[in-house]
Amino acid sequence: MPLTFTVTEGVLPKGSEKETFARLSDAMLKWHGLTGNKVMTPNVIGSINVISKEHTFSGSKEAPVAFIEWKVPSFAFATREIQIGYIKEATNIVHEMSGEKLPKDHIWVNVVHAVDGAWGINGKAMTNAELGEAVSKG
Amino acid sequence: MPITLTFTEGVLPVAKAKEAIAQITASFLKHHGMTGNKVMTRNLTAHVHIVPKGLTFSGGKEIDAAWLETRSPSFALVDHKVQVDFFTEVTKIIHDLSGGKLPKEHIWASAIHTVDGTWNIDGVPLTNEGIIKTIS
Numbered sequence: 001m002p003l004t005f006t007v008t009e010g011v012l013p014k015g016s017e018k019e020t021f022a023r024l025s026d027a028m029l030k031w032h033g034l035t036g037n038k039v040m041t042p043n044v045i046g047s048i049n050v051i052s053k054e055h056t057f058s059g060s061k062e063a064p065v066a067f068i069e070w071k072v073p074s075f076a077f078a079t080r081e082i083q084i085g086y087i088k089e090a091t092n093i094v095h096e097m098s099g100e101k102l103p104k105d106h107i108w109v110n111v112v113h114a115v116d117g118a119w120g121i122n123g124k125a126m127t128n129a130e131l132g133e134a135v136s137k138g
Numbered sequence: 139m140p141i142t143l144t145f146t147e148g149v150l151p152v153a154k155a156k157e158a159i160a161q162i163t164a165s166f167l168k169h170h171g172m173t174g175n176k177v178m179t180r181n182l183t184a185h186v187h188i189v190p191k192g193l194t195f196s197g198g199k200e201i202d203a204a205w206l207e208t209r210s211p212s213f214a215l216v217d218h219k220v221q222v223d224f225f226t227e228v229t230k231i232i233h234d235l236s237g238g239k240l241p242k243e244h245i246w247a248s249a250i251h252t253v254d255g256t257w258n259i260d261g262v263p264l265t266n267e268g269i270i271k272t273i274s
Contacts, residue, residue, distance in 0.1 A: 006140075006185060055155065055186035059179040060163035062156070067140050067183070069209070070256075080265075083255040087263035095261075104261030108140065108183060110209055111256035 001076065003028070003046030006067040007094075008056040011102050017048050020097045024068060024090050031086040032076060039138030043121060058106065066094045066107045073128050074113040083111075139214065141166070141184040145204035145232075145240075146194040154235045155186045161231045162206065169224040170214060177273045181259055196244070203244040204232045211266050212251035221249070 005021050012020055025044045026035070034040045056065045068090050070077065077083055087109045094107045117127045126134070143158060150158060163182050167173045194203050206228050208215060215221055225247045232245050255265045259272055 057184040060160040091261040110252040
């Protein structure tokens with residue numbers, strides 16, 4: 001379940017990107033009731049993109065931004081409670097980690113659902129049902 | 139609605155990347171009848187990725203290229219005419235800003251719809267219905 005965390009350079013104090021990423025991942029597990037799940041935790045993956053100041057935009061003007069984008073099987077982020085809870089918490093995490101300098105209205109979150117059956121773990125293409133079964137054993 | 143513009147280094151001068159984003163943003167708003175909409179404009183975000191030469195490919199072979207990807211709520215880029223008009227215009231914008239050097243067939247565009255309810259504006263997660271109310 002990749003998280004792509006994109007942030008303008010300078011928004012987060014140097015070196016704190018990793019901690020921010022970890023907190024965003026932990027919050028995702030928490031909101032899905034999966035904290036400590038041994039199957040899911042190592043498969044919550046992702047990358048951090050730190051983009052130079054002149055290459056991030058809002059309304060076509062240069063602006064400091066943060067984008068939190070999850071690509072997940074369609075059983076994740078499926079309830080309104082999880083969507084609202086996670087997005088508020090994730091926005092607060094980035095705002096707080098920026099030393100409260102990045103306004104919340106410059107932090108965007110979105111989720112994309114991957115095609116059922118096209119999730120590969122350890123070389124195996126897994127369906128949502130197979131993923132759910134594996135996670136329940138974790 | 140993040141727009142990601144990715145291109146091989148050298149395809150566009152760095153200074154032109156900013157102009158490309160300005161024109162692509164304006165085009166997106168125009169094709170959705172939202173030019174001048176203040177809420178939508180500031181929530182139409184973008185970032186630019188410049189990939190080193192030698193690390194962009196077509197058919198497994200190195201090429202110079204550009205990609206535009208939009209991530210938007212599922213009510214955007216729905217009408218086929220909007221899809222055709224927007225992507226045609228975007229391709230022309232990138233082609234023109236490359237000084238006509240990047241062939242149009244080396245410019246790809248795609249759109250991804252996000253899950254309803256996972257789009258936030260001003261830190262508040264909104265459903266598609268909520269977004270439409272906010273921007274109207």
